Amino acid sequence: MDSPRHPREKTLLATVFLLNGVEFLQAGMMAFGAAPIMGQIGASPEEFTVVTILYAVVAIAAIAQMGWLIERLGWRRYVQASVAVFVVGTAICAGSSSLGQFLLGRLVMALGGAPFMTSARLMITHMPPTPRRFLGIKVFASALAIGNALAPWLAGEAVTADRWSVIFIVPGLLAGCAAILAIWCLPNQPAPAAQRSAQHLPAMAALVAGCFLVLYAFQRATYDFFDDPAPLAVCAGAGVALLWLVVRQLAAQRLPLLALSRLWQPRYLAGLALFTVCYMVLGANNYMLPVLTQRALGNSWQVAGTVQAGGLLSALAAFWVMAAILPAYPAPKKFYTAGFVFLAACGVLLFRLNGDADLWRDVFPAVAGYGAFIILVMATTALQAFAGLQQDAQGFNHGQQLKNMMSQFGVAAGVAVAALSLQWRNGEHYTALVARFGNGDAAFNEAVARLAQTQPAQVAVGQLAQQLNQQAILLASLDYFGFLVVFSLLGIGVMTLQRVLK
Template identity: 60%
Template sequence: MQAASSPPRHPRERALLATIFLLNGVEFLQAGMLAFGAGPIMGAIGASPEEFTIVTAVYAVVAIAAIAKQRWLVERMGWRLFIQVSVALFVGGAAVCATSEALPQFLLGRAIMGMGGAAFMTSARLMVNLMPPSPRRFLGIAVFASALAIGNALAPWCAATAVSHDSWQGIFVLLSVLAAGAAVLAGFSLPTDVAPPAQRTEAHPMVLLTMLGGAFLSLYALQRASYDFYADALPLLLAILLGTASLLYFARHQYNHDTPLLVLKRLAKPRYLTGLALFTLCYIVLGGNNTMLPVLMQRALGIPWEVIGKAQAAGLIAALPAFWIMASILRKRPSPKKFYVAGFASLAICGLLLARLNGEAGLWTHIVPAIAAYGVFIILVMATTAIQTFVDLQTDELAFTHGQQLKNMLSQFGLALGTGGAALALQWRSTEHAAILARRFGSADAAFSAAAGQLTEQFAASHGAQAAQMAVATLAQQLNQQAALLSALDYFGALAAFAVLGGVAMAAQRVLR
């Protein structure tokens, strides 16, 4: 009796899997490191938070352009050259950023990085399909998801380590080394074939420029809203409306065109659209939590920067074993609902744990378990959605590719919306809580007078006549810290309620099943 033949394999499977891992890992590593280390970087290049929003918006717009043109470029360059040129641009941009001493130079470096690195995640996922159709493709998906979990977890620790050693440039050195490794591996594992001219996608340059202009207006307004929404609400809302109109025009043009840059008409399937909405929702949560977790730990609880990086990394790494447990269950029970419900339940646990904190909360006993629950949410919901969303597109290679591109383009908007929304909520709730706390900030309040008296005595020896002023300043700082803590608790309480609703909705839905 003849033994069953083994499934077909890619001739350079190990090199291909390593390329997939590095490309996706670098994408999540760079996003997390730049978000976590933004404050120290701003100080080093002399940029205000408001000015730094331009960097964020420009990178996102360049990223959207690069992702939108990915298929167009691969058709003309082949996979190997496309990845090698992308890595060269990414490393070149990183070098510009690392040597920057002012905002304009850093802005240029991030734009160049976006040209090369924005499509890393999309490329890594599409490379899984370079493996022959067989159960081994799931190994490629597992490597892709593992890179997501590891990159997302290590980002805050790596950034905190670099910053704490007064070497924020190390962020870009690390990214360059890893990306260069991916380029070397790509030389061994990726094909060089280009598409025949008759099968190539059209460029649509003017419509693409319209879309990019709309993306910049929308993203810049969302970022600026974090700082001056209440003062300049009308201009920001007009920018968002004009940007949204431009994006809708692009979508309508592409939907009705016979040879579009993105085949939106072939993507209009209930399963794909539901998965797209869920992906965007995950990125909104990711952007919001990336904003609020440092606020809670640093501003509200006064935890040192380096310790915060280690704590976030320790919590988020829980996503990796969660994925492998999920993968083992998938083989026997592939229905996705249980993973969705478990994921949103984990997010609810995260919100509840953090919403019940107080000033005496332990970092490793209270906060890290909550971050671990959040990491489990990210991997369970995003990995499940990645598997389910593209089921109806598996036999349509062009639609599958464009579906991946569109999903990752929308991720930029999701992150910006989550970041801006969390910052606005922080402004609103901090103002409300500070106003309530300030009512007791005066000599007429017995508790205030007693605290001010004690602090004045403590400062008398070192500050002399200024002891009373130092006491009041210290109490004002404590008031702001308390307002930040209460605002963060409000946010995570709302997050828990949202997670409960999300879990119920995913249990009831009948599309992703």
């Protein structure tokens, strides 16, 4: 006998796919296309990272509020309103010509689009509690893998064609399709008044301020960590104190925005910590891969995006292999170990690169290993962390919200850490290279003389300086991926020895 189905199962699954895919598509395109976008709006790297932080702060607040809004609007109106706000944000970004316009657009995008992933995951619970729900999980994970893989390809094509606004137009159109599908597959009844959570403006204000202070300290560490770390520590400490007050306040309320007391389980907390670390890796790697392939190795945006997209498609293959193995062999350790082994392989392959590296031969396999890591570790953690919440609908919903709030924090923190690493190591390597190749160095003088045969001497010196800077960026990138190897080995050890997620 067939399992009971949702009456609009195909439409519901298409909506899940679109919402989750849009979330990873737009985030991936923003990471890959950051440099050309900065050029279009006249923003410095420092200003652009502030935009990233403010996006994350608004995103965290929007995800925290989604349950409150669904209780009052109903699922259908909530999704359609979120998509409408998101589309307005994409339109502002696509037409922006200044930093202020772009910042406004990104904040509007966060307000409407940040809850897409959470919404997509919770929509799967609208399906009857039968084995067919696993089909929903497959669709959800496939959307993650495909959206993350298509992002660098589409961004590379858009930048190459000098149509960077496509980075925002495409997610807006896809989200609009999801809003249309929601008409047929989502309920529209608000929750009974007695079951609605109360609004907690002081807690929300403290949440926003605390997240901003912590993330701003991360961002400023990129520039001030080695010169004046004390104000950064004060800023981060104040942010942590505010976040702790939020936790205390929510724990004391009868109908809180987030029922944190239900989530105080070792399995969930361990999964939440691992999720946050994985999203930090996601943010850092998505920041560093374009730096390596485009800035350090000198490839075009189109070629770099195609290679990165092709490698990341391994996530889709890894998930379907995992889905085939899981029913017969559900123990998670093999997936965790394999995931971190793939990440270590990614780091080793990229750490060994030199200036003559071929993207398809040398970089593509490494990116494929990174893609496999994303799905093996994160999908396994999703199954394990929520195992104790399957019979607690509110706990499960709030657990998903908190997890995705931490994902926004993790991605922003990962970008900040990667930028800090790049700035530090790039400065060290550039100083060493300049000291090595000075005016009195025979190799330097020989190179200048050779280049001066076809161009003015000043131009030749400038070209050499550019080559030194490119070499310094390459060495700094290799340092980052060397650290990634060490991190991966630690991950293998920890996940092999841990006894919580099992």
